Amino acid sequence: MTxxxxxxxxxxxLDAELPEAETRELDAHLRACASCSSQALTRSQLKRNxxxxxxxxxxxxxFRQLIQNSISPKASGRRxxxxxxxxxxxxxxxxxxxxxxxxxxxxxxxxxxGELTDLHVATLASANRVDVVSSDRHTVKPxxxxxxxxxxxxPELQGSPFELIGGKVTYLxxxxxxxxxxxxxxxxxxxxxxxDSPELDRALGSGGLVRRLSFNMESWTxxxxxxxxxxxxxxxxxxxLRARFVEAAR
Amino acid sequence: xxxxxxxxxEFEQLAMPLFASLYNLAxxxxxxxxxxxxxxxxxxxxxxKGFGSFQAGTNFRAWMYRxxxxxxxxSRTGLKTARTVSLDDEDESQPVSQSTNETPESLLLAxxxxxxxxxALQELPVPYxxxxxxxxxxxxxxxxxxxxxxxxxxxxMSRLARARKAIRQLLAGKVQGAYR
Numbered sequence: 001m002t003x004x005x006x007x008x009x010x011x012x013x014l015d016a017e018l019p020e021a022e023t024r025e026l027d028a029h030l031r032a033c034a035s036c037s038s039q040a041l042t043r044s045q046l047k048r049n050x051x052x053x054x055x056x057x058x059x060x061x062x063f064r065q066l067i068q069n070s071i072s073p074k075a076s077g078r079r080x081x082x083x084x085x086x087x088x089x090x091x092x093x094x095x096x097x098x099x100x101x102x103x104x105x106x107x108x109x110x111x112x113x114g115e116l117t118d119l120h121v122a123t124l125a126s127a128n129r130v131d132v133v134s135s136d137r138h139t140v141k142p143x144x145x146x147x148x149x150x151x152x153x154x155p156e157l158q159g160s161p162f163e164l165i166g167g168k169v170t171y172l173x174x175x176x177x178x179x180x181x182x183x184x185x186x187x188x189x190x191x192x193x194x195x196d197s198p199e200l201d202r203a204l205g206s207g208g209l210v211r212r213l214s215f216n217m218e219s220w221t222x223x224x225x226x227x228x229x230x231x232x233x234x235x236x237x238x239x240x241l242r243a244r245f246v247e248a249a250r
Numbered sequence: 251x252x253x254x255x256x257x258x259x260e261f262e263q264l265a266m267p268l269f270a271s272l273y274n275l276a277x278x279x280x281x282x283x284x285x286x287x288x289x290x291x292x293x294x295x296x297x298x299k300g301f302g303s304f305q306a307g308t309n310f311r312a313w314m315y316r317x318x319x320x321x322x323x324x325s326r327t328g329l330k331t332a333r334t335v336s337l338d339d340e341d342e343s344q345p346v347s348q349s350t351n352e353t354p355e356s357l358l359l360a361x362x363x364x365x366x367x368x369x370a371l372q373e374l375p376v377p378y379x380x381x382x383x384x385x386x387x388x389x390x391x392x393x394x395x396x397x398x399x400x401x402x403x404x405x406x407m408s409r410l411a412r413a414r415k416a417i418r419q420l421l422a423g424k425v426q427g428a429y430r
Contacts, residue, residue: 008411011407011410011411011414012407015385015392015410017391017392017407038356039356042355042356042359042360043414045359045360046359046362046417046418046421047386049362049364049367050367050371050382050386050387050417051386051387051389052364053364053365053367053368053371054274054278054368054371054382054383054386054387055274055387056274056277056278056368057273057274057277057278057283057286058270058273058274059269059270059273059287059290063273063287063290064269066291067266067269067290067291067294068262068266070291070294070295070298071258071261071262071265071266071294071298072258072262073255073258073259073262
């Protein structure tokens, strides 16, 4: 093969596109031919210089970001869409947590109200409604000493429509408490007094009138004690008796 | 038809590494920064839309460059180029004659600096500039170039030979002119 023929194959040789057999032959020719070897060196240098010179234009980072945003499934509207989806999911979880807390609290409240109502009904149905029978508050209060882990004041009822029947020890959720029985115009009122606890506080909160099985219930805390009135009497009587207990506790 | 999220992710993974190269090629073709940006943006938009029909296993780089080139050829600058330069009227059967006076050319080419090479590339007709960039700058194989330009392998080899001869002559003339 002549030098001219070999030189026509130099580009393919330098581009690594020449078949293996021809590459070996050309290698051998270049080692022997100074003219072709010089030509190969020149073209190789030019190829390398074009490679370097050809990388002339670089895009702006802002333009790159623009293109990236335009094709990325995570970008632009889709990113906001994802955030909205995540926000909705978080809100749903929070709502579920809040909802279960409310449900749990309502459930605890209903359970406690139900238990207190049962205690009141059991007292009404009992042949011996109270263990200490006395209309004298100075008799009833001392009777509880040593029986419950707290003390309390019984209100002065003189001149009021209320009458004290007596009291007995009761238990709520295995905690001892006092149950005082009153009457007002033939209606019977149970006043439960317990040591306040976080469980009672969570279940009964700050109180407010609650109706269950046509009984009315009012609850409040004072001096670390939880007071609960349950009766079939009206709200005004409940409020009246409550005010007397609050006054007595001062 | 919109791509699903996985397909769009796949496109992003394949296409973004080519961004700098495609931009460089675009500016070499258009010779204008703004036009190059428009060309690249349109290329990515078209490619994303058409990615559903891209056949896995075929050359993605060649496919992207083909979209860029076709987009360029239908642009205002591309149409102007097509009117002034015939892209495919080369006689592919004729071997490219080699210079008979290589030694002086070799000496001149050795003195061509980066700026001179860039000027010579700019002055080359688009089909020559393009094929030199794909081969020497992007280091594409002849097969990839054939795919990107949708021409036969034989045409790749003959056009490349003509393009190289053209740039060698341009460079030799520039360097010789500079030393007169």
